[in-house]
Every structure is written in structure tokens, then in C-alpha cells.
Amino acid sequence: MQIKRAVSSSSVEASAAGNPYGALQKIRSGERGSLTDAVEETLREAIVKLVLEPGMMIDKLAICERMGVSRFPVSAALARLAHAGLVEVLPQRGTRVKPISLEDIRQHLFIRSALEVETVRTVALMHDPATLEALALNLDQQREAVTSGQRLRFYGLDLAFHEILFDSINQPRVKEIVAVSRNALDRARRLVASPERLVHTLEEHECIFRAIRNGHADMAANAMHEHLDQVVDELHRSASERSDLFEP
Known part of the structure; x- marks a missing residue:
């Protein structure tokens, strides 16, 4: 039996009420060996979605009580x-959600840029009809999400757009490396996911797609490079507005 867990959709209300742990749902019964996995996934989702904000001290007992588990799976998670x-242990103080580090972000984006730029260059040279069709459909759905203001849906479609590119070159190790770096960037990307940023992201994706469709490998590579560079610029603006969420 698979353990059910999730971050509640009422996270905004819970945070507003001063209880971010209220966004965590109880874990239902299942295989005991999966408890740590379930707690980890739930806490990871809460951290990435900024329900548990960077710099926040973590109350293990509150998590145990809210999720209905013992201290062991919480500590292991x-x-x-x-x-x-995503979290860090402070000697004599406890565990806190790790503040976002711009230096870490720069390093992860360096990895992504090196691999994704070459990926789109390869995809443009392949000119595979199935890949072009999948990208076009994805972009149609992105436009719908932007028009209707569906930020979470757009976020998923954004990830899927890049997944299509990696799947088309059939390089699973490259995809795995990028996935690790992308996961490390998830919290930061949530901070810059304003309606205006969604529009700009869509425009950047469309620019990448046009270059791929036309078989312009260098243009596709440059468009991807500029797309990823925009993330750093946006994050610097976010860091100036919410310095409490970032490492000094």
C-alpha cells in the first residue's frame, strides 16, 4: 500500500494564520518502511512551494503532531x-529551512546552461517532427495557462517543455544531472513566478521553439542561454526585495 501524503491547498490560509504546519496533511496508514519517504516528499514540497519559508526554524514536534508520525521518520527525512x-542544522539551535543562496543558484544555472544550450543545439539539427509537434502542443497549453492566470499549471508545463527537449536527444545521464540542478532551483523559481515573469518565460520558450523549428542551431542555443540568464537577473531583484529569504 502506498502512503498518501500532500501539501494542502489551504497553505495560504494556514500561513496567514501563523501556522505553516497546518498546510501538511496527515500520513495515512501504509507500509512502515515508506514513512520516511512520505515525510520527506511532503516536507520537500512544502519547502519548494515556500510554505516553509527560507530561514524558518523547524519544529519537529509540530510536524510529528500534524502528520501523525513519530520523531524518527521526521528526523530521517x-x-x-x-x-x-534544503535544510541545515545549526549547532545548539536546531534545524532550519536553508536560506536561498545566490551563489548556489549561479552554480546550478551554470550546469543547466552548459547542458541545455547544447541540448537545444542538437534538437535543432535533428529537426524531428514528433519533437516539434510535442513542443508546439506544450506551447499552446502554456499560452492557455498564462491567459487564465494558472501559475501552477504553467510551472508544470515549463518543466515539461524542457523535459521534451531532453527526451528527444535520448541522453538519460544528462537529463538526470540537469534534474538535480533544477530541483535545487525550484524554490528560487517560485519567487520569480510573477504574472509578468510567466509572460516573459513564454516568450523565451517561443523564441527557442522558432529557432529549433527553423533548424537554426546557433540561434536556439543563444535563445536558451538568454532564457536561463533571465532567471539570475530576476533573482537578484527578488533578493533586494526579500533579503530575509536569502543568504547574506
């Missing part, structure tokens, strides 16, 4: 999240 760079 937090140890995994520390290894992933």
Missing part, C-alpha cells in the same frame, strides 16, 4: 533534505 541542501 530532515537528514535527507539537509543532504539535498
Whole structure:
């Protein structure tokens, strides 16, 4: 039996009420060996969605009570999240959600840029009809999401757009490396996911697609490079507005 877990859609109300743990749902019964996985996934989602904000001290007892689990799976899950760079242990103080590091972001974007730029260059040279059709459909759905203001749906479609590119070149190790870096960027991307940024992201994706469709490898590579550079610029603006969420 698979354990059910999720971050509640009422996270905004819970945070407004001063209880971010209220966004965590109880874990239903299942295989005991999966408890740590379920707690980890729930906490990761809450951290990435900024329900548990960067810099916030973590109350293990509150998590245990809210999710209906013992301290062991919570501690084990937090140890995994520390290894992933999402939480950190402060000696004599406890565990907190790790503030966002612009330096870490720059390094992860360097990795993404190096691999994704070459990926779109390869895709443009392939000119595969199935890939072009999948990208075109994805962009249609992105436009619908932007028009209707569906930020979460757009976020998923954004990820899918890049997934299509990686799947088309059939390089699973490259895809895996980029996935690790992308996961590390998820919190930061949520901060810049304003309605205006969604429009700009769509425009950048369309520019990448046009270059791929026309077989212009260098133009596609440059468009992807500029697309990823925009993330850094937006984050610097966010860091100046919400310095409490970022490492000094």
C-alpha cells in the first residue's frame, strides 16, 4: 500500500494564520518502511512551494503532531533534505529551512546552461517532427495557462517543455544531472513566478521553439542561454526585495 501524503491547498490560509504546519496533511496508514519517504516528499514540497519559508526554524514536534508520525521518520527525512541542501542544522539551535543562496543558484544555472544550450543545439539539427509537434502542443497549453492566470499549471508545463527537449536527444545521464540542478532551483523559481515573469518565460520558450523549428542551431542555443540568464537577473531583484529569504 502506498502512503498518501500532500501539501494542502489551504497553505495560504494556514500561513496567514501563523501556522505553516497546518498546510501538511496527515500520513495515512501504509507500509512502515515508506514513512520516511512520505515525510520527506511532503516536507520537500512544502519547502519548494515556500510554505516553509527560507530561514524558518523547524519544529519537529509540530510536524510529528500534524502528520501523525513519530520523531524518527521526521528526523530521517530532515537528514535527507539537509543532504539535498534544503535544510541545515545549526549547532545548539536546531534545524532550519536553508536560506536561498545566490551563489548556489549561479552554480546550478551554470550546469543547466552548459547542458541545455547544447541540448537545444542538437534538437535543432535533428529537426524531428514528433519533437516539434510535442513542443508546439506544450506551447499552446502554456499560452492557455498564462491567459487564465494558472501559475501552477504553467510551472508544470515549463518543466515539461524542457523535459521534451531532453527526451528527444535520448541522453538519460544528462537529463538526470540537469534534474538535480533544477530541483535545487525550484524554490528560487517560485519567487520569480510573477504574472509578468510567466509572460516573459513564454516568450523565451517561443523564441527557442522558432529557432529549433527553423533548424537554426546557433540561434536556439543563444535563445536558451538568454532564457536561463533571465532567471539570475530576476533573482537578484527578488533578493533586494526579500533579503530575509536569502543568504547574506
